[in-house]
Amino acid sequence: MPGEALILVENLSVPFDRRVWQECATLRDAGWGVHVICPQGTNRDTEAEVTVDGVHILRYPLRAATGGPAGYLQEYGSALWHTFRLARKLGRIDVVHACNPPDLLFLVALRLKRRGAKFIFDQHDLCPELYLSRFGRGEDFLYRAVCALERRTYRAADVVIATNESYKEVAVTRGGKSPDDVFVVRSAPVVERFHRVPVEPELKKGKPHLLAYLGVMGPQDGVDYALRALACLRDELGRTDWHAVFIGSGDAFDDMVALSGELGLGEQVEFTGRIPDEDLLRYLSAADVCLSPDPLNPLNDVSTMNKIMEYMAMSRPIVSFALREARVSAGEAALYAKADDEPEFAKLIAHLLDSPEDREKMGELGRARVAGALSWENSQKALLAAYAAAVR
Structure with missing residues (x-):
């Protein structure tokens, strides 16, 4: 039966993040209570706490990274602290659903798992590939650290949501997940x-x-x-x-x-x-x-x-x-x-x-x-199947 879902997002505000907002609406319509923790926007999504169309949203102030990796460490550290802080305000959570990047939100999920929640990892980006593509520093110490965080996230996840078959392949081969525990929920516009x-x-x-x-x-x-x-x-x-x-x-x-x-x-x-x-x-x-x-x-x-x-x-x-x-x-x-x-x-x-x-x-x-084949209607079915697998 549907319960209480907490969706964690770091890189965009909600509802501005269209994919996350579509997921929120799908879960809400299926009977889930939906909570979101995300950063505040600049020109929109500025309220610290608000309920939008039945979705409860808690937002925190966040300064976007500037410069190289050090700026992102500062951004992600601040986001993680605020996410822990706001998660304490919530009651019982049945599923914690973390959207990356960064691959640090599993730390919040682990705390909620100790209280009985299941953890769904919604992999929006492959962070090791993102690091290589963005910074051009090669497979240095920070790259190895990013890979280790991804491994920890996979290990903690009860279910993984992938955005396409290429990401699913990575979750199975690099992440060691069973194919039965990886669901492809493609990003698709509501036409x-x-x-x-x-x-x-x-x-x-x-x-x-x-x-x-x-x-x-x-x-x-x-x-x-x-x-x-x-x-x-x-x-x-x-x-x-x-x-x-x-x-x-x-x-x-x-x-x-x-x-x-x-x-x-x-x-x-x-x-x-x-x-x-x-x-x-x-x-x-x-x-x-x-x-x-x-x-x-x-x-x-x-x-x-x-x-x-x-x-x-x-x-x-x-x-x-x-x-x-x-x-x-x-x-x-x-x-x-x-x-x-x-x-x-x-x-x-x-x-x-x-x-x-x-x-x-x-x-x-x-x-x-x-x-047709790439419609959000098909992605909705996969999303709800992922939740059913997580709480089975």
Whole structure:
């Protein structure tokens, strides 16, 4: 029978974290009492304690890391202390559901397990691969420490939730989990929330075409690759018939704005920061091509990109680098450049700009994928099966 679930999140506020919020709503609708501990947002999700649509949320102040690994140690240490503090305010918990990164939240789960709770590890990122991809320091002492924390987390977990089959394979092989205890809950948009609105030509700033990027802007997210590809599109292919919008934020945001200026793209590239959902729908409805420029690295190759799923929900064609899980997600809804090949990325953008029929067909295929096999409805079933396995 459903009981009380506590979801722990460190890297985004809730409900802003769409995946976690969808999980909260699914559990609530299935009869679970749902509590969340997460950081406070800056422009939204600022209340320290609030109940939203029946979900009880406790939030703590957190300063995002700056600099190298030392900054993240400070951030994660603060988050862990606040999470322990807020967890003490709650009564009986039947399932503690920890979303990484970091792979430190198992420490909170262990305390609750001693009181009878079961522990579900929701692995949003492979932290060893994230470390290698973000810092470029190789397999040093900190890398080995990250691997040890991941092993401890796997060991403590009664059930693991993976975002795709690649992550499940890691949980089984590296984590030593039984395949029966690992459930694939793919990140998928609720397609009803993503709907086309009338195109506003003014968003294209007087150009025939609009290109769009949506997502986090961190060192490993490839916004720099996209900007250099756009410079190739202009300088090598002679295309100036486009305007580009980059939606989102992150710790590389200022650097990407600066790089845009260095490349002479200031007049053709717009950075919006984070925007409300209604504005997101306006931009994506007007976009002719959407960009998924994540470069090949140990993390990106095996990760499901939320931006790809949301582009498909909006029936938008995509240009991506040829990453394993990008192909699994997008299928024929995307064109794929060789990994990290910026000139080829630019050529594929140009091809789609000249091919409205291809754009239309790819958009329809993408929408069908997220409404069918990759739908959140299927992920809901897997999520509830994971909870049933944890409390059996």
